[in-house]
Amino acid sequence: MRDQLKYYLIPVILLLFSMPSIAQMEREKANIVEPVETFWTPTLISQATTEHLSVGNLNVTIMHSFGIATTNPIQNFFGLDNVQNVRLGLDYGITDKWTAGIGRSSLFNVVDFRTKYAILQQNTSGSKPISISLKADLGIVTQQNRQPFKNDLSTLTSAIISKKVNEQIRLQLSPMYGYFSSVSAGNQTHLFSIGMGSQINISDRFALMAEYYPIIGERNPDTKNTFSLGLNIQTGGHVFQLFFASTRWHLEQYAMAQNREEFWAGDFRFGFNVNRIFGL
Template sequence: MRLSKAFYIVILLQLIAVTGLQAQMQRQRVAVASTVDDAFWTPTLITQPTTEHIPARNLNVTIMHSFGIATTDAISNFFGFDNVQNVRLGLDMGLTNRWSVGIGRSSQLNVVDIRTKYALFQQDSLKKMPVSISLQGDLGIITQENRQPLSDDVSIASSLIFSRKFSKRFSLQILPTYAHFNRYNAIGSQNLFALGMGMAIHLSKRYALTAEYYPVLGEHLPGTKNAFSLGMNIQTGGHVFQLFFTSTEWHLQQFVIADNDQQFWAGDFRFGFNVNRIFGL
């Protein structure tokens, strides 16, 4: 009888020890940090790049459209829809979960652009890294015939993107941006700086309000206004549709900064849309 009681006591102590160990392991698993995703849903907010990245071995196909000024001869031009101002077709591929490369072509000036984006840091759930930081570079080449050397048709843009998803509903980003034109029209070489700002308010799993602003720091080019855009994202399966009103006809950062002569709040806005579709390779 004594051996039997001792045996049961040993078994009971072992069960208690195993249960305690499992509970400790569960607590350790809960404490593992994970990256915070879906701050903006797409690699491009409206015209600004975001800290969202395309997963490795995935391809993002984008179609970007902008139309004429909605308030100019609104009835005869059907609120600008009769005037397709600019179309950009683009492909971006995730080489890793942090690094992507892309190429696109805009109908305006027939600009071909090559870009890349890399995630330096990613916001995590334990707040050890409170923000996401990405670096994006873009090389643009005007391919429209203009009887000037190819070197004069080159422009670049570089942004350091800081973003934070403050809650399930609200995300904010700022992106110091540098743009350079080897030759801008008849003005010659130009260096421009801007401090982009963007935000997203997630209304539900399918809808989100977006806005972005591109104040140029320092000297503007003649006639240039700070670009502003206001939009709505609609997520449907593998597609994200972006509908927006914007002051700029461009979808490339350096041209948004250098070539926006419209003032959104004065009523000089146009309708546009982006379509994003992810394909697994």
């Protein structure tokens, strides 16, 4: 009987000694600090966000804009008969903080090379309350225009500052500088803006988004500040973005330089973005 009792007591004693260790492991797991997911995609509508691809992931994007929806709406089917600009893009996560990409827009056949790096990422502990990323973009007009190659270049540099306020609201500011190597008479070589963006989550699958490009200082003649409203739709591996925007451009420096429509005057167009991430 004494021997049998010994066999029962041994497992009970081992279990009692292991319980503090298990509790400690649970506490350590609960205290893991991770980066916060602020936005669902690396691009809001046309503005870059502080969201980055994981290392080795490839994001394939299709960005499409149509004609002004209010111009002869029945005849032009609310602008859908008039394709204005299509951008096809690839972005790759070199590290969890560094992304590089290439794209081509059908308007002026602009090829763009871009890179983005996270210097600060908001985390779950609150010790880093905001995210900051730096972005650079080089655009090259490849459409034949009989001008020197150096005159076909444009660049964009920006600092993107974002914050996940709560489970529903995300906000960001993007001081940005656009440069064009060659401009027509009266246009500006240097352009500045404080890009503004927001995302409001409605559910796990749907979110509203908005962005605005107020120009700071001198602007090109007859241009307006770009404004866009949209809807994010999560479908597992895809994120679809449906939007109305005043600009036909999907590149920030061109949205600053060439938008001539006023959103609130009814000069808006329909567009959509498709984002598909592949793990390589």
